[in-house]
Amino acid sequence: MFRALLLVLDDSRFETLRHANQDELTQLKNRRYGLKKMKYALATVREYQDLSVMLLDLDWFKQINDNYGHDVGDQVLIEISQTLSQSLTDESIVSRYGGEEFLVVMPDTKHDSAMMIAEQLRLNIAEHVMKIEGLADFNVTASFGLYTLTHEERDCIAQGYKTITQQKTVARTSPLIKPIATQRAESKIASMQKLPSDICQRLISTADKALYEAKHRGRNQVVSANEMWAEKEGGKQLLYKSR
Numbered sequence: 001m002f003r004a005l006l007l008v009l010d011d012s013r014f015e016t017l018r019h020a021n022q023d024e025l026t027q028l029k030n031r032r033y034g035l036k037k038m039k040y041a042l043a044t045v046r047e048y049q050d051l052s053v054m055l056l057d058l059d060w061f062k063q064i065n066d067n068y069g070h071d072v073g074d075q076v077l078i079e080i081s082q083t084l085s086q087s088l089t090d091e092s093i094v095s096r097y098g099g100e101e102f103l104v105v106m107p108d109t110k111h112d113s114a115m116m117i118a119e120q121l122r123l124n125i126a127e128h129v130m131k132i133e134g135l136a137d138f139n140v141t142a143s144f145g146l147y148t149l150t151h152e153e154r155d156c157i158a159q160g161y162k163t164i165t166q167q168k169t170v171a172r173t174s175p176l177i178k179p180i181a182t183q184r185a186e187s188k189i190a191s192m193q194k195l196p197s198d199i200c201q202r203l204i205s206t207a208d209k210a211l212y213e214a215k216h217r218g219r220n221q222v223v224s225a226n227e228m229w230a231e232k233e234g235g236k237q238l239l240y241k242s243r
Contacts, residue, residue, distance in 0.1 A: 023096040026081035034095025034103055038200050041107045051107050052114035052148040055207040058100040059141045059219040072132055087124050111148035111226055118144045118222040141220035145211025148226055157240050158194045202239045
């Protein structure tokens, strides 16, 4: 009986965690858990690997809700989520970021590859036919904003952040020699904090600017923030300009 009770408790714990990490409607990872996985991906990415972030938003989704009702809108979100899950590999982190917006994080993915993946996703969504009972079949489209954090820029950000962290540590340090245990503890903390705490939000915000540009250009297309910066600035623009 005790063993059976443990199994029941384990199952209950698993279900609780699953529901806490999963979007109830789409069954994708929810925003909170998606960001948690993104932070982990950034912390574990290897030295010479790039990481790409994609934000996509369904076009004219409000009109679908207004014209057909929220039940139809929910069905559209479910089917688009299934398209995303079926189109991407297990290494990709797919989450519902909010409303009709989805976040895709692709570790170890260079810019050219990420653009190809985004374009294929755009086509898969546009070609998917929504078959809703009682309604004529219809299609939806999505706009994409993409940003690739190269390993060169990541190293630059990490080095700049390390320098600032060290300066703050020195400013707080007394002239007395610290105990060895304290030095080791601080060294361990510094090694864990290789990137700024807001790095994920900066990456998403950058992809969001490209998404806004895709909407501005007419929707149903992929826009790269990297290419936007190259066109407007004549070169690369860093996430953390002051570092």
